[in-house]
Amino acid sequence: xxxxxxxxxxxxxxQEDEISRYAVRGIRPMxxxxxxxxxxxxxxxxxxxxxxxxVNVWGAGGxxxxxxxxTAHDITVTTxxxxxxxxxDHDNFTVTVKSGLLLGELANTVKQHNQFLPYNPATGADKxxxxxxxxxxxxxxxxxxxTARDLVLGLKIVLADGRLVRFGGKTMKNVAGYDLxxxxxxxxxxxxxxxxxxxxxxxxxQELIRFEYSAGDSxxxxxxxxxxxxxxxxxxxVVADSRLFIRFTIPTLGIAGKDLIDKVSSQLGETLxxxxxxxxxxxxxxxxFFKSNSDTLVKWIVPKSRVSDVFAYLNGQDxxxxxxxxxxxxxxxxxxxxxxxxxxxxxxxKKFRDxxxxxxxxxNVYRADIPVVQKLDVWxxxxxxxxxxxxxxxxxxxQGVFASGRFVGGI
Amino acid sequence: MVPKNLLKKxxxxxxxxxxxxxxxxxxxxxxxxxxxxxxxxxVVFVTSAQDIQNVVRLAVAENIPYTPRGSAxxxxxxxxxxxxxxxxxxxxxxxxxxxxxxxxxxxxxxGLYNLQLQNELASRGFVFAPDPASQKVxxxxxxxxxxxxxxxxxxxxxxxxxxxxxxxVLPDGEIARFGGxxxxxxxxxxxxxxxxSEGTLGIxxxxxxxxxxxxxxxxxxxxxxxxxxxxxGAVSAIIAAGIVPATLEYMDQTxxxxxxxxxxxxxxxxxxxxxxxxxxxxxxxxxxxVTAIEKILKKLGARVRSARDNTExxxxxxxxxxxxxxxxxxxxxxxxxDGTVPRNKLPLVxxxxxxxxxxxxxxxxxxxxxxxxxxxxxxxxxxxxxxxTQRVHEGCDRIMQLCVNxxxxxxxxxxxxxxxxxxxxxxxxxDELEVMKQLKDVFxxxxxxNPGKVLPA
Numbered sequence: 096x097x098x099x100x101x102x103x104x105x106x107x108x109x110q111e112d113e114i115s116r117y118a119v120r121g122i123r124p125m126x127x128x129x130x131x132x133x134x135x136x137x138x139x140x141x142x143x144x145x146x147x148x149x150v151n152v153w154g155a156g157g158x159x160x161x162x163x164x165x166t167a168h169d170i171t172v173t174t175x176x177x178x179x180x181x182x183x184d185h186d187n188f189t190v191t192v193k194s195g196l197l198l199g200e201l202a203n204t205v206k207q208h209n210q211f212l213p214y215n216p217a218t219g220a221d222k223x224x225x226x227x228x229x230x231x232x233x234x235x236x237x238x239x240x241x242t243a244r245d246l247v248l249g250l251k252i253v254l255a256d257g258r259l260v261r262f263g264g265k266t267m268k269n270v271a272g273y274d275l276x277x278x279x280x281x282x283x284x285x286x287x288x289x290x291x292x293x294x295x296x297x298x299x300x301q302e303l304i305r306f307e308y309s310a311g312d313s314x315x316x317x318x319x320x321x322x323x324x325x326x327x328x329x330x331x332x333v334v335a336d337s338r339l340f341i342r343f344t345i346p347t348l349g350i351a352g353k354d355l356i357d358k359v360s361s362q363l364g365e366t367l368x369x370x371x372x373x374x375x376x377x378x379x380x381x382x383x384f385f386k387s388n389s390d391t392l393v394k395w396i397v398p399k400s401r402v403s404d405v406f407a408y409l410n411g412q413d414x415x416x417x418x419x420x421x422x423x424x425x426x427x428x429x430x431x432x433x434x435x436x437x438x439x440x441x442x443x444x445k446k447f448r449d450x451x452x453x454x455x456x457x458x459n460v461y462r463a464d465i466p467v468v469q470k471l472d473v474w475x476x477x478x479x480x481x482x483x484x485x486x487x488x489x490x491x492x493x494q495g496v497f498a499s500g501r502f503v504g505g506i
Numbered sequence: 507m508v509p510k511n512l513l514k515k516x517x518x519x520x521x522x523x524x525x526x527x528x529x530x531x532x533x534x535x536x537x538x539x540x541x542x543x544x545x546x547x548x549v550v551f552v553t554s555a556q557d558i559q560n561v562v563r564l565a566v567a568e569n570i571p572y573t574p575r576g577s578a579x580x581x582x583x584x585x586x587x588x589x590x591x592x593x594x595x596x597x598x599x600x601x602x603x604x605x606x607x608x609x610x611x612x613x614x615x616x617g618l619y620n621l622q623l624q625n626e627l628a629s630r631g632f633v634f635a636p637d638p639a640s641q642k643v644x645x646x647x648x649x650x651x652x653x654x655x656x657x658x659x660x661x662x663x664x665x666x667x668x669x670x671x672x673x674x675v676l677p678d679g680e681i682a683r684f685g686g687x688x689x690x691x692x693x694x695x696x697x698x699x700x701x702x703s704e705g706t707l708g709i710x711x712x713x714x715x716x717x718x719x720x721x722x723x724x725x726x727x728x729x730x731x732x733x734x735x736x737x738x739g740a741v742s743a744i745i746a747a748g749i750v751p752a753t754l755e756y757m758d759q760t761x762x763x764x765x766x767x768x769x770x771x772x773x774x775x776x777x778x779x780x781x782x783x784x785x786x787x788x789x790x791x792x793x794x795x796v797t798a799i800e801k802i803l804k805k806l807g808a809r810v811r812s813a814r815d816n817t818e819x820x821x822x823x824x825x826x827x828x829x830x831x832x833x834x835x836x837x838x839x840x841x842x843x844d845g846t847v848p849r850n851k852l853p854l855v856x857x858x859x860x861x862x863x864x865x866x867x868x869x870x871x872x873x874x875x876x877x878x879x880x881x882x883x884x885x886x887x888x889x890x891x892x893x894x895t896q897r898v899h900e901g902c903d904r905i906m907q908l909c910v911n912x913x914x915x916x917x918x919x920x921x922x923x924x925x926x927x928x929x930x931x932x933x934x935x936x937d938e939l940e941v942m943k944q945l946k947d948v949f950x951x952x953x954x955x956n957p958g959k960v961l962p963a
Contacts, residue, residue, distance in 0.1 A: 184848060184850070186742055186746070186849075186850035187742075187848040187849050187850045187851075188745065188849075189848065209748075231690075241663070241667060242690075244666075244695060244698055245663060245667050254937075254941070258937045259937075260935075260937050260938045260941050261934075261938060262938065264913065264914070264915055264933075265848055265913055266846040266847065266848060266878075266879055266880075266913070266914050266915050266918065267659075267660075267846070267849070267877075267878040267879060267880075268655050268659065268664060268846050268875075268878045268879075268880050268915075268918035268919055269846060269915045269917075269918060270652065270653050270702045270917050270918065270919055270920070270921050270922070271915045271916050271917050271922060271926070271930065271933050271934075272922060272930060272933075272934065272938075272939075272942050272960060272961070273699055273702070273703055273942045273945050273946075273960070274653070274666070274698060274699050274701065274702050274703075275699065275941060275942065275945065277666070277695045277698025277699045277701075278694055278695065278698070278699050278945070280695060280698070281694070281695055282694055286694075297750070298745070298746070298747070298748035298749070298750070299748070300748065301748075321608070324610060324719070325631070325719050326719060327719045327720065327721050327722040327787060327788050328787075328788060329787055329788075329791065348787075348791050348794060348795065349794030349795070349797075349798065350790070350791065350794055354790070358788065358790050362788065396688050396689075396690055396691075396692075397688060398606075398608075398609040398611075398687040398688055399608075399609055399610070399689070400608035400609050424689045424690070425609075425688050425689050426689070426690070455687060455688075456688055457688070457691075457692065459692055474692045474693075475692060476691075476692040476693050477683075477684075477691065477693075479682040479683060479684060480684055480691055480692070480693035480694070480696060481693060483682075483684075483693075483694070483696055483948075483949075484693040484694045484696075486948050487694055487945075487948055490944050490945075490947070490948045491941075491944065503692050503693045
């Protein structure tokens with residue numbers, strides 16, 4: 096097997112120190128291949144298919160510990176060298192990039208043309224776009240712009256057997272055939288490797304205003320969120336945290352800042368703290384919350400009217416639990432702090448999951464140490480989705496080329 | 507001809523009054539809004555998920571094809587039955603089951619008309635963003651099945667962006683729900699690819715749809731141009747200026763003259779093309795956008811007027827919404843083409859479409875969801891004239907190739923159905939079609955669910 100792989104590319108390493116860098120939770124590949132173009136990527140997959148080797152795909156490495164425990168694999172294929180901007184059609188507001196491009200690099204490129212990609216997963220700037228899309232990561236801008244499924248216009252995918260296929264394109268609308276982009280977005284590299292992505296861009300606004308509101312209790316928190324949801328304000332992002340602090344951002348749309356502030360305060364019936372900044376300075380301030388790798392991080396997915404119920408529940412826990420929400424999406428991330436023992440963390444996750452279900456929601460373990468992951472199904476998936484997800488996996492990766500264990504049902 | 511024992515079973519499931527099989531009845535179900543024809547063997551009206559489940563189980567046991575049907579406004583043959591079999595008509599499953607204002611979710615049955623939901627939501631201060639031109643009569647099940655678009659999709663996205671969950675009867679006869687009241691579900695995005703699957707992977711029984719707050723204020727502008735290239739160019743210019751209007755609709759002179767004659771609307775008949783541009787949002791946010799748009803339009807030589815009130819606004823939209831109907835009065839048969847190109851290619855493509863139309867002797871007018879680059883040349887002809895019909899087919903094929911060559915696609919919102927299957931090869935190679943076929947095989951290994959659609963045999 097090693098000999099066959101050596102013939103494919105010079106960017107192939109069997110060195111111990113290199114291999115160690117690509118270990119995931121202690122699972123080390125046999126070799127590492129660094130691809131720099133589509134041809135190499137296809138060739139690697141084709142060879143792995145023939146050799147019945149198992150592949151783990153690695154972008155910037157940011158999501159390797161997401162989900163369940165990765166099983167043993169033979170080759171890690173890295174895509175960070177596969178990072179060209181293939182087509183930047185600024186007149187059409189689309190950009191096509193190879194999957195290894197870092198989100199931050201793309202953001203900087205399009206900014207020069209007064210455009211932006213409204214896609215801001217926390218700590219996403221140093222992640223590859225392929226990895227972000229495969230993991231279906233998103234940030235606070237999902238409130239107005241949606242997630243990857245709403246921004247991706249087209250994908251090129253390398254299938255398990257090395258064939259390259261293309262779905263979607265660069266038009267805003269496209270219903271030619273099944274929308275297989277949706278299948279591959281968020282599939283965590285279990286069905287194919289994302290080779291190329293075409294994304295929808297937006298005009299960069301001149302100025303934004305961020306508003307802040309501090310709620311006295313969870314009822315006030317939900318009451319204010321409800322006003323936001325019911326308002327017709329052009330709100331781009333909303334972030335809330337377990338201190339019941341809510342912040343949201345609105346582009347000025349050519350209106351004088353003071354007038355906008357008055358209008359928003361009057362429409363929401365509150366006097367709000369506010370600050371102005373340009374899109375070039377835009378940041379949601381969520382990165383710090385996600386940066387710490389030491390805590391177990393869980394993700395509540397609830398109907399959006401139940402977000403403050405999650406906060407109320409968490410604030411009633413011993414010592415509280417720092418949490419951050421994208422409330423319009425009904426998603427709350429909670430850092431489990433103050434617990435050391437695996438058993439305690441597992442039991443707490445189970446307790447949270449029970450409560451999430453009482454709120455008509457679900458709870459996934461977003462990030463945890465391996466002992467926790469081994470004792471708990473990190474995905475809270477419904478039976479129908481699980482059944483059909485397994486059927487799809489069997490169809491598209493019958494040989495199990497893509498390393499398993501991380502996605503729902505151990506896929 | 508349906509075997510008697512099958513009819514008996516269908517009557518038992520759906521009730522005698524809900525099973526149609528006379529030649530006259532079946533004749534009425536052999537068409538949709540496209541040129542395609544295909545007579546079913548029997549039509550059943552279902553009123554519940556259990557009815558659909560029982561009919562599908564029966565069809566599978568008897569190895570008979572079945573096809574879901576709503577209002578059959580499909581423009582690509584998606585609702586007709588080229589292989590016969592059972593038509594499962596969902597029009598009577600038309601209830602609004604729940605309006606959950608707290609979570610912004612409407613739960614409806616698939617046979618509900620889009621506009622019925624819009625009207626209910628409007629009374630509560632909400633909207634469902636997808637607004638296909640057929641919204642008065644097209645069902646929401648059909649809208650989801652086709653991933654329908656509409657004028658407001660420019661700002662708010664297409665149907666798939668507004669569907670949170672689906673309950674459906676799958677070809678294995680089970681009732682399954684995917685998604686629902688939450689905005690995401692762990693696992694593959696089954697809701698995502700079921701949108702636009704054209705009723706070939708199962709039959710929807712319940713839809714969980716995203717409601718948005720009504721925009722509050724709206725300003726509507728009509729801009730008329732002396733040249734189609736300037737009008738098409740204005741589309742990109744507006745968006746490049748940082749403005750994303752709610753709608754950006756284009757109509758050429760043939761359409762303008764026809765709607766003026768038919769609907770008595772006040773459009774300038776001397777214009778080469780008009781754009782209907784709408785901005786929405788809180789009332790106070792509109793004026794700066796309107797001023798900026800007017801400046802761009804005037805710079806490009808357009809004459810601009812704005813609707814002074816709702817009556818004028820409705821009148822401007824009456825022309826646009828009634829354009830297809832007005833055009834169809836001119837000749838007995840119509841093809842509504844549905845290519846999409848990158849927005850900045852519109853000026854070039856419109857000129858080339860005109861060249862192709864001249865070459866093939868086609869009589870046509872063009873509507874565009876211009877902001878999305880979605881082109882709807884409406885080609886009028888007489889299908890009794892075989893030679894003319896052949897020219898229409900060939901001309902459409904050329905236009906589809908043109909769209910693909912310019913980085914676009916063969917269908918932006920009407921779907922592939924039967925009509926565009928031959929053109930799938932312009933976009934997809936064998937491998938891509940094989941991957942799509944695999945999806946079909948996972949859910950419908952017997953190939954009985956709306957067969958003969960989307961993919962080449």
